[in-house]
Amino acid sequence: MENIKAYIQEHKDRFINELIELLKMPSVSANPAFSLDIINTAAAVKASLEKAGCDFVEICDTPGNPIVYGEKIIDPNLPTILVYGHYDVQPADPIELWTSPPFEPVIKKTETHPDGAIFARGSCDDKGQMYMHVKALEYMIQSNTLPCNVKFMIEGEEEIGSKSLSWFVERNQEKLKNDVILISDTGMISNQQPSITTGLRGLSYVEVEVTGPNRDLHSGLYGGAVANPINILAKMIASLHDENNHINIPGFYDNVAELSLEERAEMAKAPFNLDNYKKALDLNDIYGEKGYNTNERNSIRPTLDVNGIWGGYTGEGAKTVIASKAFAKISMRLVPNQDWEQITELFTKHFISIAPAGVTVKVKPHHGGQGYVTPTDSIGYKAANMAYTETFGVPAIPVRSGGSIPIVALFEKELKSKTILMGFGLDSDAIHSPNEHFGIFNYLKGIETIPLFYKYFVELSK
Amino acid sequence: MENIKAYIQEHKDRFINELIELLKMPSVSANPAFSLDIINTAAAVKASLEKAGCDFVEICDTPGNPIVYGEKIIDPNLPTILVYGHYDVQPADPIELWTSPPFEPVIKKTETHPDGAIFARGSCDDKGQMYMHVKALEYMIQSNTLPCNVKFMIEGEEEIGSKSLSWFVERNQEKLKNDVILISDTGMISNQQPSITTGLRGLSYVEVEVTGPNRDLHSGLYGGAVANPINILAKMIASLHDENNHINIPGFYDNVAELSLEERAEMAKAPFNLDNYKKALDLNDIYGEKGYNTNERNSIRPTLDVNGIWGGYTGEGAKTVIASKAFAKISMRLVPNQDWEQITELFTKHFISIAPAGVTVKVKPHHGGQGYVTPTDSIGYKAANMAYTETFGVPAIPVRSGGSIPIVALFEKELKSKTILMGFGLDSDAIHSPNEHFGIFNYLKGIETIPLFYKYFVELSK
Numbered sequence: 001m002e003n004i005k006a007y008i009q010e011h012k013d014r015f016i017n018e019l020i021e022l023l024k025m026p027s028v029s030a031n032p033a034f035s036l037d038i039i040n041t042a043a044a045v046k047a048s049l050e051k052a053g054c055d056f057v058e059i060c061d062t063p064g065n066p067i068v069y070g071e072k073i074i075d076p077n078l079p080t081i082l083v084y085g086h087y088d089v090q091p092a093d094p095i096e097l098w099t100s101p102p103f104e105p106v107i108k109k110t111e112t113h114p115d116g117a118i119f120a121r122g123s124c125d126d127k128g129q130m131y132m133h134v135k136a137l138e139y140m141i142q143s144n145t146l147p148c149n150v151k152f153m154i155e156g157e158e159e160i161g162s163k164s165l166s167w168f169v170e171r172n173q174e175k176l177k178n179d180v181i182l183i184s185d186t187g188m189i190s191n192q193q194p195s196i197t198t199g200l201r202g203l204s205y206v207e208v209e210v211t212g213p214n215r216d217l218h219s220g221l222y223g224g225a226v227a228n229p230i231n232i233l234a235k236m237i238a239s240l241h242d243e244n245n246h247i248n249i250p251g252f253y254d255n256v257a258e259l260s261l262e263e264r265a266e267m268a269k270a271p272f273n274l275d276n277y278k279k280a281l282d283l284n285d286i287y288g289e290k291g292y293n294t295n296e297r298n299s300i301r302p303t304l305d306v307n308g309i310w311g312g313y314t315g316e317g318a319k320t321v322i323a324s325k326a327f328a329k330i331s332m333r334l335v336p337n338q339d340w341e342q343i344t345e346l347f348t349k350h351f352i353s354i355a356p357a358g359v360t361v362k363v364k365p366h367h368g369g370q371g372y373v374t375p376t377d378s379i380g381y382k383a384a385n386m387a388y389t390e391t392f393g394v395p396a397i398p399v400r401s402g403g404s405i406p407i408v409a410l411f412e413k414e415l416k417s418k419t420i421l422m423g424f425g426l427d428s429d430a431i432h433s434p435n436e437h438f439g440i441f442n443y444l445k446g447i448e449t450i451p452l453f454y455k456y457f458v459e460l461s462k
Numbered sequence: 463m464e465n466i467k468a469y470i471q472e473h474k475d476r477f478i479n480e481l482i483e484l485l486k487m488p489s490v491s492a493n494p495a496f497s498l499d500i501i502n503t504a505a506a507v508k509a510s511l512e513k514a515g516c517d518f519v520e521i522c523d524t525p526g527n528p529i530v531y532g533e534k535i536i537d538p539n540l541p542t543i544l545v546y547g548h549y550d551v552q553p554a555d556p557i558e559l560w561t562s563p564p565f566e567p568v569i570k571k572t573e574t575h576p577d578g579a580i581f582a583r584g585s586c587d588d589k590g591q592m593y594m595h596v597k598a599l600e601y602m603i604q605s606n607t608l609p610c611n612v613k614f615m616i617e618g619e620e621e622i623g624s625k626s627l628s629w630f631v632e633r634n635q636e637k638l639k640n641d642v643i644l645i646s647d648t649g650m651i652s653n654q655q656p657s658i659t660t661g662l663r664g665l666s667y668v669e670v671e672v673t674g675p676n677r678d679l680h681s682g683l684y685g686g687a688v689a690n691p692i693n694i695l696a697k698m699i700a701s702l703h704d705e706n707n708h709i710n711i712p713g714f715y716d717n718v719a720e721l722s723l724e725e726r727a728e729m730a731k732a733p734f735n736l737d738n739y740k741k742a743l744d745l746n747d748i749y750g751e752k753g754y755n756t757n758e759r760n761s762i763r764p765t766l767d768v769n770g771i772w773g774g775y776t777g778e779g780a781k782t783v784i785a786s787k788a789f790a791k792i793s794m795r796l797v798p799n800q801d802w803e804q805i806t807e808l809f810t811k812h813f814i815s816i817a818p819a820g821v822t823v824k825v826k827p828h829h830g831g832q833g834y835v836t837p838t839d840s841i842g843y844k845a846a847n848m849a850y851t852e853t854f855g856v857p858a859i860p861v862r863s864g865g866s867i868p869i870v871a872l873f874e875k876e877l878k879s880k881t882i883l884m885g886f887g888l889d890s891d892a893i894h895s896p897n898e899h900f901g902i903f904n905y906l907k908g909i910e911t912i913p914l915f916y917k918y919f920v921e922l923s924k
Contacts, residue, residue, distance in 0.1 A: 029779075030777065030778060030779030030780060030781060031777060031778050031779065032778065090781060090783075091775065091777060091779075091781055093775070093777065094678070097677070097678075159780075159781075160779055160780055161780070187683075201682060203682075203782070205780045205782070207780075212745070213743040213744065213745060214743055214744035215559070215743075215892065215895050215896065215897075216556070216559075216894070216895040216896065217743075217894070217895060218865065218893055218894040218895070219765075219767045219769055219793055219795070219894075220663060220665070220760075220795055220863070220864045220865030220866050221649075221760060221863070221864050221865055221889060221893075222760055222864070223760060223765040223767045223793075223795050223864060224750050224751060224759040224760050224763055224764075224765030224767075224795065224864070225748060225749075225750050225756045225757075225759040225760040225864075226743065226745060226748060226749055226750070227745075227747075227748075227749035228767045228768060230699075230767075230768040230769075230770070230771050230790075231699065231700075231703070231767065231768050233696070233771075234695070234696040234697075234699035234700045234768065234771070235696075235699075235700040235703075237692075237693065237696035237697075237700075238693075238696045238697040238699075238700035238701070239700070241693070241697075281675040281676055281677075281679075281688065282675065282676035283674070283675060283688060283689075283820060284819060284820065284822070285689075285819035285820045286687060286688060286689075286820060287687075287688055287689035287818065287819070287820035287821075288686050288687050288688070289686060294687045295687075297686040297687040298682075298683060298684055298685060298686050298687040301686055302686075303681075303685040303686030305681045305685045305686075305690045305692075305693065305784055306690060306692040306693050306696065306773075306774065307681055307692075307774050307775055307780070307781060307782060307783050307784070307785075308692075308773065308774035308775040308776045308777075308781070308783075308785070309692050309695075309696070309771055309772065309773050309774060309776070309788065310771065310772045310773075310776040311768075311770065311771050311772075312768065312769050312770035312771060312791070313553065313555070313769055313770040313791060314770045314771070314772040314789075314791075315492065315493060315553060315555065316492060316493050316494065317491075317492030317493060317553075317622055317828070318492060318621075318622055318623070318667045318669075318769070318791060318793070318828040318829065319492060319552060319553055319621075319769060319770070319791075319894070320665070320667070320769060320793055320866075320894060321552075321769050321770075321894050321895070322767055322769070323769075323770070326771065327776075328692075329774070329775060329776075329780060329781075331681055331685075331780070331782055333681070333682055333685050333686065356749065357746060357747035357749070358745060358746065358747045358748060358749035360746070366779070366780045367780065401682070401683070402682045402683050402684070402685060402686070402687075403680065403682030403683055404682050404782075427683060430677065431680055431683075432678065432679070432680040432681075432781070432782060432783050433677050433678040433679060433680070433783070434677060434678065435677075
């Protein structure tokens, strides 16, 4: 497919600049302060789909952030590919750790990205990877090589649980009808070794509040005589893991799908260097559940992490106070067969049950989603693998990811079709962290590889 | 002493308004943003001492906030009383919990204060109680009844550890020479039952920092595979108390002065109603060290409380992140014979020793001070008791306070004189909390009682 390479060469500066414009919009879904930016970003995505060649595009209202829907139907008898992506991004804080402003994209060369990478919140997750599909469509339209129908569904709440998307999908099954769902919102092993994500973890995200005295108290006059909500919260959080780092919530592991030794051996074949892993994170050692290695701990095993904690005096200097309340945001990553709503209930019941007298505890579920595993013998998987093999020169390796795209399970349930996760980002791209970036190589390689997926998917579907 | 009653009646509106002006100044010592207000407040205190009748007043520079020194020497052969107080205040946050702005004083009636109380940060701790002494001096000068020499030392770093005060006291022992030190920076049992604080707890205040990975990480891709600094901090904090709420730091209790059963029985005579205590704080139960009751837990026993904790995402909504760092401010209240510097060392050594592989820990000492116990057979104690007995109609009860005024121990060491703690605030005055207030009754009663202390102290000294 020399034409696509030539087309990318000719247009790559424009491809990059268009993405940079999109990255300038702070479409943070977690914070209502950015709701206007959300609207503007949705409008920009709509315009880009029209420009690329969709013959119908609309911004669909939802109870939350709008969803951009677009389509190019060339022949009802041909297969239909549904492309999913999201235009919302994670909050940028801690801002002070960014080496350049999160919403002022700049291109910098890195060791991993000698051709340069675009540094901006959302560059990899997911604006950059989503936009690869828009540009791939542009090429197929311009070169008259679009081999099937395509539908786009780009949402604005992925980073906060995709509530409105479920609402939308349940109400638009006919409109969204497709033969395969294609998503680029995951990573690959390296720029030399593509991989296809065959499993995702589910998620249960809750916020807890521990209340002690009805007002902040002087720690001298009351210290030692009343339950300190921060000390208690720490005790409660600590008790959620045992000495082997198993999660201490009754029933938590009941439905966990255990992998066979063969499957674990297969997984272990993926290239991984523990020393480099520790070095990249400046860790003197790793940490985690006894009996599993690093790649298992963050993919096939459920986890519980505190994502945020706050209470009392956090300003400069010292304040001798006992806070009235302490808070924490806690998320659990789940594996296939764990139901997120049931896990949320188990957590809530357990967490309230371990609160000592002297405090009251509230648990507020934020959102969640089911885990997912995709078969490697499907037409979609094979087409993706053929596409990667052609552009990278080596076949893709199937990997289980620790991340969550809760709606993948929803798609299978509501739309009855399989999802193929063709990720082009790297673990080192710092998604959800300061200095998120996306390699120019990866961006352009994605645009080059996607049309091949279309080609082989249609061929294999015949 | 009818004249003082009449004088107070005649001038009470001015007394209240002068204090209100002082309370409008946000002299928060913990936050450098208020350093100009600190300077202005010191100047206002200087002016008030001059106006009251000191014949020498100066603002003394220190390595930190200035100290206001004033004196009225009537006869070198007469006893000298050194009045100590502080013009700095605690931070006002959480601001949103104040029913009126912390630095816009208003008078409101409460159940405890039917004559009204002044609501403002610092109204009780310590501007209001310090200013009682200024007004008492004014009366004694105006009525020509000042029976001895008086010196004032009003500092601006009490809420952050009085570092500069120690520096100042060590360098000015001759200037500060006195026969007794008089401080109103504590409370009393009730408006019907005065009490004299005979013991104070020491303090060690530290800040801890737990660092895991060198950047914030995606909790899906890394969750379960690396040590989460917040989970680890919670585990470490939880381990600082055992199941009986004894503090789990090796050597922590080695020098704790245990009270005899007789002394504990004596303490138990102070009026205390557990139901009212719980009701006032909306607590379903109390909490604390096994084997001790509430009044013992917050006075004769050392304690460890987290005063603040923060890490990760604390904004609105959800962010699936593993923070690179987690922080906590931790303070320990100490009892007589525990050396705060040694305890700070023990804590630091222990806290670092319990850090698991996968994180690094830093401990930064903020400040501290020694505990203190004063005898009840001293001239100063007797004079204070006689003064209370005359103005309240009942003798004062000696009580051990849980709070800390670290410099009291320093005074004894450097100036070789005893400190008398004549407090006029109430536990319910919410010092260090939102809606701090000081009863008008208490303010005026203090002004009425203080000159009697002077009178009896001089008489008993003959």
